[in-house]
Amino acid sequence: MDAAATLSKVDLLNLTRSELEAFVVGELRLPRFRADQLWHWLWQRGVRDFAAMTNLSKDLKAKLAERARISWPGVDVARTSRDGTIKLLLRLADGERIETVLIPMAQHYTQCLSTQVGCAMACSFCSTGELGLTRNMSMGEILGQIMVGREHLAQAGLPTVRNLVFMGMGEPLMNLGELLRSLETLGSAEGISIASRRATVSSVGIPQALKILGDSGLAVPAISLHAPTQELREQLMPKAARVPLDELLAALDSYPLKSRERVTYEYIMLGGVNDSLVHAKQLVKLLGQRRCKVNLIGYNPPPPEVSPNPPYRAPEPGVVLAFEEYLRSKRITTFIRRSMGQDIAAACGQLKLLAGPEEVA
Numbered sequence: 001m002d003a004a005a006t007l008s009k010v011d012l013l014n015l016t017r018s019e020l021e022a023f024v025v026g027e028l029r030l031p032r033f034r035a036d037q038l039w040h041w042l043w044q045r046g047v048r049d050f051a052a053m054t055n056l057s058k059d060l061k062a063k064l065a066e067r068a069r070i071s072w073p074g075v076d077v078a079r080t081s082r083d084g085t086i087k088l089l090l091r092l093a094d095g096e097r098i099e100t101v102l103i104p105m106a107q108h109y110t111q112c113l114s115t116q117v118g119c120a121m122a123c124s125f126c127s128t129g130e131l132g133l134t135r136n137m138s139m140g141e142i143l144g145q146i147m148v149g150r151e152h153l154a155q156a157g158l159p160t161v162r163n164l165v166f167m168g169m170g171e172p173l174m175n176l177g178e179l180l181r182s183l184e185t186l187g188s189a190e191g192i193s194i195a196s197r198r199a200t201v202s203s204v205g206i207p208q209a210l211k212i213l214g215d216s217g218l219a220v221p222a223i224s225l226h227a228p229t230q231e232l233r234e235q236l237m238p239k240a241a242r243v244p245l246d247e248l249l250a251a252l253d254s255y256p257l258k259s260r261e262r263v264t265y266e267y268i269m270l271g272g273v274n275d276s277l278v279h280a281k282q283l284v285k286l287l288g289q290r291r292c293k294v295n296l297i298g299y300n301p302p303p304p305e306v307s308p309n310p311p312y313r314a315p316e317p318g319v320v321l322a323f324e325e326y327l328r329s330k331r332i333t334t335f336i337r338r339s340m341g342q343d344i345a346a347a348c349g350q351l352k353l354l355a356g357p358e359e360v361a
Ligand code: SF4
Pocket: 119, 120, 121, 122, 123, 126, 127, 128, 129, 130, 168, 169, 170, 171, 204, 224, 349
């Protein structure tokens, strides 16, 4: 069957629970319990071939194969870092490519998910931003990354994915509809079994979209702040900074949080640019009274094959420690986030569709 004919079929991975029911009952004229069975095969068992769905009749399998498809992204390249971080270069059904990263934690993996092919935000320190935006990803493509990630880990005999961060390629809140559908599907019974509250949505901060995300109650945001003043943010993230800092912070102040939740502010430390004690003091002034925590991330100059002339340099380790100490002394919960997967260009801001022929999966 040619690619166009395959693409014209309904991708079951791209249907929410209620949409799947509507398809099964309304389009296929089947009883509702068939939707339950399919949902179980799709999300719990991770089956992508109708023939393997043993409790469906031969006729039904044939009917499904004729009308529907289950499209997991294909793995073009898998690279493993010295620190155990795994980066998968994935091919979507239309041939577009994206990346997802599996980060080893003490007992499980955290998966970093992409939400767009490329990104329109063009943050000055980010390799993905250099690609520009090609298109939004669908829910099936976003959650398909988890299916592929889980299978990759299982085949390697490694622990599974427990936490998710929407922090890969793209700005999740610029693809809000599919993000919300993804979070809703994560939380549905008999589904993928990762509660959406185990998911963090990382965003440069778009007030209207934050309001909708907050009202949904589906996830807690982590905001890519990266500068303590509007002026510096405009230099580092010109598009994101079109939303003035005070407007962004006001939106976050009214974000509905449960009792133990806090907004996370991500702060990438760029050597000699935003990492001085003066910046730390400005950050305390900005966040000191807020219910928040701060993650400091040392900038990773991308490897030369990604960016031959990186625009910034890594901060000195002592400078990062002094910055953290100052924030903590002012009672701001602060963590230095270890940069994972640097040697395979899988660290924050390094995702740029890198492939090495020797590593093809
Ligand atoms: S940091 Fe995030 S929002 Fe900014 S360009 Fe990179 S992917 Fe896009």
